[in-house]
Amino acid sequence: xxxxxxxxxxxxxxxxxxxxxxxxxxxxxxxxxxxxxxxxxxxxxxxxxxxxxxxxxxxxxxxxxxxxxxxxxxxxxxxxxxxxxxxxxxxxxxxxxxxxxxxxxxxxxxxxxxxxxxxxxxxxxxxxxxxxxxxxxxxxxxxxxxxxxxxxxxxxxxxxxxxxxxxxxxxxxxxxxxxxxxxxxxxxxxxxxxxxxxxxxxxxxxxxxxxxxxxxxxxxxxxxxxxxxxxxxxxxxxxxxxxxxxxxxxxxxxxxxxxxxxxxxxxxxxxxxxxxxxxxxxxxxxxxxxxxxxxxxxx
Amino acid sequence: xxxxxxxxxxxxxxxxxxxxxxxxxxxxxxxxxxxxxxxxxxxxxxxxxxxxxxxxxxxxxxxxxxxxxxxxxxxxxxxxxxxxxxxxxxxxxxxxxxxxxxxxxxxxxxxxxxxxxxxxxxxxxxxxxxxxxxxxxxxxxxxxxxxxxxxxxxxxxxxxxxxxxxxxxxxxxxxxxxxxxxxxxxxxxxxxxxxxxxxxxxxxxxxxxxxxxxxxxxxxxxxxxxxxxxxxxxxxxxxxxxxxxxxxxxxxxxxxxxxxxxxxxxxxxxxxxxxxxxxxxxxxxxxxxxxxxxxxxxxxxxxxxxxxxx
Numbered sequence: 067x068x069x070x071x072x073x074x075x076x077x078x079x080x081x082x083x084x085x086x087x088x089x090x091x092x093x094x095x096x097x098x099x100x101x102x103x104x105x106x107x108x109x110x111x112x113x114x115x116x117x118x119x120x121x122x123x124x125x126x127x128x129x130x131x132x133x134x135x136x137x138x139x140x141x142x143x144x145x146x147x148x149x150x151x152x153x154x155x156x157x158x159x160x161x162x163x164x165x166x167x168x169x170x171x172x173x174x175x176x177x178x179x180x181x182x183x184x185x186x187x188x189x190x191x192x193x194x195x196x197x198x199x200x201x202x203x204x205x206x207x208x209x210x211x212x213x214x215x216x217x218x219x220x221x222x223x224x225x226x227x228x229x230x231x232x233x234x235x236x237x238x239x240x241x242x243x244x245x246x247x248x249x250x251x252x253x254x255x256x257x258x259x260x261x262x263x264x265x266x267x268x269x270x271x272x273x274x275x276x277x278x279x280x281x282x283x284x285x286x287x288x289x290x291x292x293x294x295x296x297x298x299x300x301x302x303x304x305x306x307x308x309x310x311x312x313x314x315x316x317x318x319x320x321x322x323x324x325x326x327x328x329x330x331x332x333x334x335x336x337x338x339x340x341x342x343x344x345x346x347x348x349x350x351x352x353x354x355x356x357x358x359x360x361x362x363x364x365x
Numbered sequence: 366x367x368x369x370x371x372x373x374x375x376x377x378x379x380x381x382x383x384x385x386x387x388x389x390x391x392x393x394x395x396x397x398x399x400x401x402x403x404x405x406x407x408x409x410x411x412x413x414x415x416x417x418x419x420x421x422x423x424x425x426x427x428x429x430x431x432x433x434x435x436x437x438x439x440x441x442x443x444x445x446x447x448x449x450x451x452x453x454x455x456x457x458x459x460x461x462x463x464x465x466x467x468x469x470x471x472x473x474x475x476x477x478x479x480x481x482x483x484x485x486x487x488x489x490x491x492x493x494x495x496x497x498x499x500x501x502x503x504x505x506x507x508x509x510x511x512x513x514x515x516x517x518x519x520x521x522x523x524x525x526x527x528x529x530x531x532x533x534x535x536x537x538x539x540x541x542x543x544x545x546x547x548x549x550x551x552x553x554x555x556x557x558x559x560x561x562x563x564x565x566x567x568x569x570x571x572x573x574x575x576x577x578x579x580x581x582x583x584x585x586x587x588x589x590x591x592x593x594x595x596x597x598x599x600x601x602x603x604x605x606x607x608x609x610x611x612x613x614x615x616x617x618x619x620x621x622x623x624x625x626x627x628x629x630x631x632x633x634x635x636x637x638x639x640x641x642x643x644x645x646x647x648x649x650x651x652x653x654x655x656x657x658x659x660x661x662x663x664x665x666x667x668x669x670x671x672x673x674x675x
Binding site: 072095114172181214273 | 372373375376378379380381382383385386387389390392393394395396397398399400401403408410415416417419465468469471472473474477480481483484485486487488490491492494495497498499502503505507508509510512513542545546550554564568574577606607611614627630631634635640643644647648650651652654655658659
């Protein structure tokens with residue numbers, strides 16, 4: 067059947083070429099940045115960024131290794147925030163999603179409206195910034211990098227829909243008859259059954275945290291560079307060389323900032339950010355697609 | 366009269382389970398909503414008072430912040446940019462993603478479909494900081510690939526990050542580059558859900574492939590296209606800060622074509638320290654956004670009540 071209803075061969079060739087070009091357009095910039103990060107400083111000075119450097123070099127990665135205590139702190143911040151934020155976020159989103167999925171809950175309507183209004187109207191950046199800095203005092207803390215991104219009405223709705231359609235009421239009712247509390251039902255029965263949706267939302271959260279730079283831009287001051295995540299290091303070295311200059315003191319005697327492989331090293335840090343994503347997302351693409359498909363219409 | 370239902374043990378436990386998340390919404394959504402009052406105040410922090418105290422004690426100035434904001438050229442620029450870019454993004458994005466989704470389902474090779482979808486999905490997972498470095502690798506006037514190629518062919522050098530006239534095209538291109546793979550997913554899922562027997566009947570009647578697309582695929586996709594289109598209209602006053610601030614590297618000469626409401630609010634808040642203007646712009650964005658999304662939802666409800674937000 068599928069074979070019978072195929073487009074003609076010339077059309078298929080044209081379509082295939084279109085998708086080859088589009089796929090390459092998405093992948094080539096990443097490849098290009100990888101090549102730059104492996105180009106020697108001399109090559110970049112002579113011919114600029116090129117797919118064919120005059121000279122290859124691992125200087126940028128060697129330098130990062132030498133500076134692993136400072137770049138390492140950024141790696142640690144990014145990993146810690148991603149892991150802690152994803153766990154906290156999964157709990158907060160799943161808890162509300164479960165509560166909203168219970169048909170007999172007296173406050174269900176209130177909480178549904180309560181999480182829905184923020185989807186329509188927000189205070190905006192200014193009040194949020196002032197609340198977070200002057201009321202919650204999050205400035206220069208890990209919480210500033212974790213809490214603002216932890217919860218989303220969109221995620222709660224996806225999880226609630228999953229609980230409503232996939233977790234059988236009979237399982238919950240029989241557990242209740244056995245005397246289990248709602249907390250026990252949630253943690254011991256509902257969560258283990260719900261790994262698919264938790265994996266989906268967990269991926270959304272982890273990519274959100276790994277890729278976040280805006281909360282650091284707002285809430286981490288330059289006096290607290292030990293709290294910079296990797297993404298914000300990339301912004302920092304773009305604005306000034308302070309991050310690098312501070313690190314330069316570790317260099318052996320006689321070196322100076324001018325001798326740092328700055329061009330290729332920036333791209334090497336980009337690769338530090340991108341490689342975990344590029345390696346992991348193909349394996350989890352299925353979860354993303356299912357999450358997008360559920361949420362896109364009902365979201 | 367029936368006795369009011371008692372709050373049961375179950376309800377208490379469920380409320381307790383919901384409490385941490387409810388507190389999150391209170392702190393990060395509802396208190397900031399209260400903060401929109403800042404737009405009508407000459408807000409300044411006061412020693413000894415917290416945020417709420419300072420807010421209540423600051424001088425009330427009515428709509429002065431809005432009036433002064435609209436006396437500046439910034440107001441026109443940021444609203445124009447935000448709306449026009451969104452119109453282009455929505456129109457081009459919809460046409461291109463639908464076309465590509467239909468084309469992808471026609472590919473003979475399943476492996477090619479899988480591989481190209483995976484590759485096209487990659488940009489969605491990258492931050493705009495990373496994307497800004499990708500763009501820089503091509504456009505840097507000192508080392509960028511485009512500059513090198515132009516120099517090689519004897520062309521006059523262009524300082525890309527100083528030339529406003531090119532950036533509308535760059536921003537639209539980067540937006541599409543980053544979002545098409547993601548945008549196709551929903552349409553691919555919808556196409557795969559179309560009843561095969563419709564195509565079989567059409568083939569028996571001698572319909573060409575083009576006719577099948579025109580009379581079966583597109584009509585069946587129409588509801589989801591309309592709904593996603595209208596929901597996107599509901600976000601027409603929002604912009605992606607990373608795309609408009611980070612990708613152009615916050616270059617001053619480009620501000621006429623890169624400043625959107627979100628960029629202006631950020632700059633006014635942290636750079637100019639003008640809380641009144643920043644807050645006024647933010648409130649306008651929120652209120653206009655609310656009005657548009659309510660209107661969009663009303664339209665969706667007329668088309669297909671099942672798919673409206675509320």
